Amino acid sequence: MSPIQNRPLTDLPERCEVLVVGAGPAGSAAAQWLARAGVDVVLVDQHRFPRDKVCGDGLIPDAHAALARLGVLDEVMDQAQPAQHVGCIGPRGGRVDVPGTLAVLPRRELDQILCRAALRAGAKMFAPAHFEATLNDAQGRVSGATLSHGSDRREIRARWVLLATGAVPQALIAAGVCERQTPSGIAMRTYIRNPAMAERLRALDVVWDRRLRPGYGWIFPCRDGVFNIGVGVANSHRSGADGRHHKLDVNLRQMFASFCEFYEPARELLAGGELQGPLKGAPLRCTLKGSAFSRPGLLVTGEAAGSTYSFTGEGIGKAMETGLLAAESVLAGRRADDAAVRDRYEAALRALQPRFALYERANGINAHPWLADLVIWRAQRSARLRERMSGVLNETSNPGTLLSLKGVKRLFLE
Incomplete structure (x- = not known):
């Protein structure tokens, strides 16, 4: 280039x-x-x-659509690592793969x-x-x-x-x-090169766990055996009694260390891989x-x-x-x-x-990881629920209904 x-x-x-x-x-x-x-x-x-x-x-479906409008989708995909699923992993280790048009390309x-x-x-x-x-x-x-x-x-x-x-x-x-x-949220990530895990980690994995509350961890595969691995909190600042926004007691470096300790793929990725740069953090709006x-x-x-x-x-x-x-x-x-x-x-x-x-x-699922367990457990048994989750990814379904009281009740009827 x-x-x-x-x-x-x-x-x-x-x-x-x-x-x-x-x-x-x-x-x-x-x-x-x-x-x-x-x-x-x-x-x-x-x-x-x-x-x-x-x-x-x-790059999830809305990014693909925008890139196509701009006439650069083919150029992006020539350099990106394509993927077919977002892997949702709950605190108890349950997993459901949500299909979608996906890719990963470093910014x-x-x-x-x-x-x-x-x-x-x-x-x-x-x-x-x-x-x-x-x-x-x-x-x-x-x-x-x-x-x-x-x-x-x-x-x-x-x-x-x-x-x-x-x-x-x-x-x-x-x-x-x-x-x-x-900011609204904060995130931290690094890149690790570990070609031995390229075939094993092919989806965009998102992990919820009580040790990551009120956030989540991720491992996204780039090309050539490189992975983007990080943690984030999407609601890191709350309004206080004084009307000002204050940062929650969150330490992203500790979160990242915990993620790489309790989540086996992250632990293996780090143990057998080579860091491609330092951990870097950034705010989110x-x-x-x-x-x-x-x-x-x-x-x-x-x-x-x-x-x-x-x-x-x-x-x-x-x-x-x-x-x-x-x-x-x-x-x-x-x-x-x-x-x-x-x-x-x-x-x-x-x-x-x-x-x-x-x-x-x-976003309540990040603060209450047990909800992720519930949704994943039911999605493993319900094709209709997996379709709804795919719809959230593709912006054709309402994400709020998965976590509302009505939505939770529906989980047992899917």
């Missing part, structure tokens, strides 16, 4: 039609869609590409493909470029941004700014759209909460807008989807006023919120 040309900040133009801040899945998807339509797009990222990104790297490679596709469409990339602040006109409308690298600072004017800066809140704060600085979706002249998209699902921690597909929604809103309103663009975009995100709320409701 040829390297992306990271243009220096000194070459930054004075203006463009749309400035996209952040070249992850949401930002690159938006930049490509806009550039395809002939929009003058500048795409910036605070890191030089290729760059690492802490993630589970799993270093995925983001490179998405960014390159945006450049092929006509977007111009500048990195490293740190977002400092918005530029505002006399009426307070965002009209561009101040970017920096080291001591060098540059201003660029834009008709629209799309903020796709991920879960870290600093850019949201600087843009005046942050509603909650604390879930459930389309934590920031305003827009302000005049600016749209917030991707994980900056909370595009990660609470229950599964999956966010790649929804990040691309929200990036495309932002781009479509800008394109539809090129000859309209700000309000029309913002109204269209915010309405599109609100239309997604009920599904995000269902995944937040289903």
Whole structure:
């Protein structure tokens, strides 16, 4: 794969039609869609590409659909490790394999493909470029941004700014759209190379156990005998009596060590494998909460807008989807006023919120692992329940019904 040309900040133009801040899945998807339509797009990222990104790297059906829309699915699958199942493993060792269209590709490679596709469409990339602040006109409308690298600072004017800066809140704060600085969740992962286990670990395994409460562990197979292994807590911060969000007493390193001790495949993977890098952690923003979706002249998209699902921690597909929604809103309103663009975009995100709320409701399985045992036990005996679980993965079934009181009662009738 040829390297992306990271243009220096000194070459930054004075203006463009749309400035996209952040070249992850949401930002690159938006930049490509806009550039395809002939929009003058500048795409910036605070890191030089290729760059690492802490993630589970799993591509579930919604990600496949977005990649197909962007015309890069074949290119992604040429480098990804395909899989046919998500393996759900309960505290008592029960297992059920849920079928789906799945793959694993490290974000270093995925983001490179998405960014390159945006450049092929006509977007111009500048990195490293740190977002400092918005530029505002006399009426307070965002009209561009101040970017920096080291001591060098540059201003660029834009008709629209799309903020796709991920879960870290600093850019949201600087843009005046942050509603909650604390994240929704936290995760930690590393890569281990162990070719001897490549045939044994072929599914995207997700493990629940009381020793991982209120989270879960995972092992996802990459290519060439490499595995993404990690732990996460999708609801790591709770609202306190003072109205502020506080972090739960969770130590991800201890969780990871416990996972690799009690779960035999993880223990074997680590014992017979070679670490490919250090353990790295990252925050998550879930459930389309934590920031305003827009302000005049600016749209917030991707994980900056909370595009990660609470229950599964999956966010790649929804990040691309929200990036495309932002781009479509800008394109539809090129000859309209700000309000029309913002109204269209915010309405599109609100239309997604009920599904995000269902995944937040289903997050109870992480806090109560015995529910995983119950669901898995019944799914081993019920083809209909396995179909419903596959529907959750494919977003054709309601995840909340599996864990509601009514849903639990239905488990005994499946």
